Amino acid sequence: MSSVEERVQKIVVEQLGVKDEEVTPEASFVDDLGADSLDTVELVMALEEEFETEIPDEDAEKITTVKQAIDYINAHQA
Amino acid sequence: MDNQIALVTGASRGIGRAIAAVLGQQGMRVAGTATTEEGAQRIQQELSSQGHEALGLCLNLTDTASMDAALERINQTFGAAPLVLVNNAGITRDNLMMRMKDEEWDAIIATNLSAVFQLTKRCMRAMTKARYGRIINITSVVGFSGNAGQTNYAAAKAGLVGFSKSLAREIGARGVTVNCVAPGFIDTDMTSSLPEPQREALLKNIPLGRLGQAEEVASAVAFLASAQAGYITGETLHVNGGMLMD
Numbered sequence: 185m186s187s188v189e190e191r192v193q194k195i196v197v198e199q200l201g202v203k204d205e206e207v208t209p210e211a212s213f214v215d216d217l218g219a220d221s222l223d224t225v226e227l228v229m230a231l232e233e234e235f236e237t238e239i240p241d242e243d244a245e246k247i248t249t250v251k252q253a254i255d256y257i258n259a260h261q262a
Numbered sequence: 263m264d265n266q267i268a269l270v271t272g273a274s275r276g277i278g279r280a281i282a283a284v285l286g287q288q289g290m291r292v293a294g295t296a297t298t299e300e301g302a303q304r305i306q307q308e309l310s311s312q313g314h315e316a317l318g319l320c321l322n323l324t325d326t327a328s329m330d331a332a333l334e335r336i337n338q339t340f341g342a343a344p345l346v347l348v349n350n351a352g353i354t355r356d357n358l359m360m361r362m363k364d365e366e367w368d369a370i371i372a373t374n375l376s377a378v379f380q381l382t383k384r385c386m387r388a389m390t391k392a393r394y395g396r397i398i399n400i401t402s403v404v405g406f407s408g409n410a411g412q413t414n415y416a417a418a419k420a421g422l423v424g425f426s427k428s429l430a431r432e433i434g435a436r437g438v439t440v441n442c443v444a445p446g447f448i449d450t451d452m453t454s455s456l457p458e459p460q461r462e463a464l465l466k467n468i469p470l471g472r473l474g475q476a477e478e479v480a481s482a483v484a485f486l487a488s489a490q491a492g493y494i495t496g497e498t499l500h501v502n503g504g505m506l507m508d
Contacts, residue, residue, distance in 0.1 A: 222435060226390060 188235075188261070192254050195230045199223065209251035227253075235261060268487065269293045269336065269344040269385065271321065271377075272351025274301035276450035277400065279308075280476035281348055284484045286314030290346065293336045295321035315340075323351055323377035329384055343388035346487045349378045349422075350400040354452060356411045367414045374418035378425065386433065395438035396487045399426050400479075403446040403502045419444075423498060430496035439495035441486045446502025449473040469504030 186194075193207045200217050213219040213227060228244045231237075235257050239247070247253050268285045272278035273294025282294040286309050294305040299320050306318030317339050322328040337343060352374045355366035378399060389395025404412055405419030423442055430440040447453060447464055453473070456464075465471065482499045485491055500506065 220435070222390075222432060229387065 188257050189254055191234055192231070192250065192257065195234055196227065196250060196253075199227045199230050207250055209249070209254070211250050212248055213250075214248065231257065237261065266290045266346060267293065267336065267340050267342055267344040268346035268348065269295070270348040270350055271295045271323065271381065273305050273318075274298075276452060277445060277448060277476045277479045278348075278350040279305075280480035281350060281483045282309060282316075283312060283314075284477070284480040285346070285348075285487060286312060286316060288484055288488070290487075291315040291317075291340050293317040293319055293332075293340070293344065295319045295332060295351065297322065321351075323381070324372050326380050329377075329381050333384055344385055345389055345392055345394055346396045346398075347382060347385045348398045348400070348483055348487070349381065351377070352400065352402075352415075352418075354412070354415055356415070358411055359413045362414065370414035370418050371421075374415065375421045375425075378422060382429070386438070389438045390433055390436040393437045395433070395436070396491075397426070397429070397438065397440040398483050398486050399440070399442045400483075401426075401442045401444045401498065403444055403500065403506050406444065406500075406508075407506050426498075427496040434495055437492075439486070439492065441491075441494060441496070442498040443479060443482050443486065444498050444500045444502065445474060445479045446500070446505040447473050448476055448479060448501075450476055464505075467505055468502070472503065474501060474503055 196207045197204055200219055200223055202217050206217060211217055213224055228239050231253060232239055237260055247256055268290040270278055270282045270292060273282040274296035282292050282305065286292045292309055292314060296302045296305055302318035302320040306316055309316030317336060319332045319335055321332045353370065355369050357366055382397060399422045401422045402419040404416045405423060408416050426440045426442050447468060479501045482501045486494065486499060
């Protein structure tokens with residue numbers, strides 16, 4: 185089983201069409217990886233599917249970087 | 263578009279039945295819904311007898327669990343989700359506004375407008391993932407012209423136009439188009455109940471001088487559902503014999 189970091193990175197690469205090396209922990213989806221509003225919604229949905237969790241809108245809004253996504257998953261995984 | 267899966271609501275009669283048939287002819291695998299099990303079986307038999315790979319489904323549009331179940335059946339049967347969605351199902355509860363009951367208003371909004379939101383939402387994800395999709399909402403000339411006795415129906419049908427344009431803006435970047443087809447006075451069960459004098463009066467206002475056929479609406483839907491219509495989105499195609507011109 186891959187680590188949470190690897191799985192998140194894979195989703196970001198697939199969803200945003202960016203290169204592996206661009207997906208650094210500090211990378212911002214919008215500012216660094218070129219995501220638009222639909223991309224960010226789809227990204228959250230992809231994370232929900234991958235980790236079988238539900239991310240409420242209030243929390244989703246706060247997930248703006250790769251690290252925040254990883255931390256959120258780690259904190260909320262069963 | 264061979265083998266593509268299309269979902270058509272309200273496919274047992276009238277316009278929906280014609281849409282299901284023509285999409286089948288285009289080589290799509292068609293799932294058609296009806297409000298009863300008999301209706302669903304009829305759809306399946308009819309499309310199968312025409313040589314199309316088809317699935318008839320019983321669907322209650324005011325019940326989201328029923329939508330989830332129907333989409334699950336499509337997935338199980340065809341192995342994928344529909345990339346073509348035709349929101350055709352609709353009902354009427356005509357009454358002059360002064361006499362219209364809240365229930366008559368609510369029933370129309372629930373089935374003709376809210377259900378379109380709910381079903382489309384459930385089908386969108388597969389389309390954005392596939393970077394391809396065709397959503398076609400059947401509105402009505404009445405949504406543009408207004409019609410005495412149909413405040414509820416006209417509101418819902420006009421609502422579909424605004425809904426479609428907004429969604430078209432949201433998911434255009436994913437290769438998904440969202441359009442409307444607005445039938446005029448079409449020869450179906452829904453219009454056959456009109457009294458003769460009203461029918462005569464209506465015909466006078468139709469330059470082509472006749473009612474439309476369900477197949478004529480279906481061919482407009484088939485065009486918008488095709489890959490060839492890929493640069494058309496947020497648009498309404500009027501099929502009304504010239505009854506109303508923008």
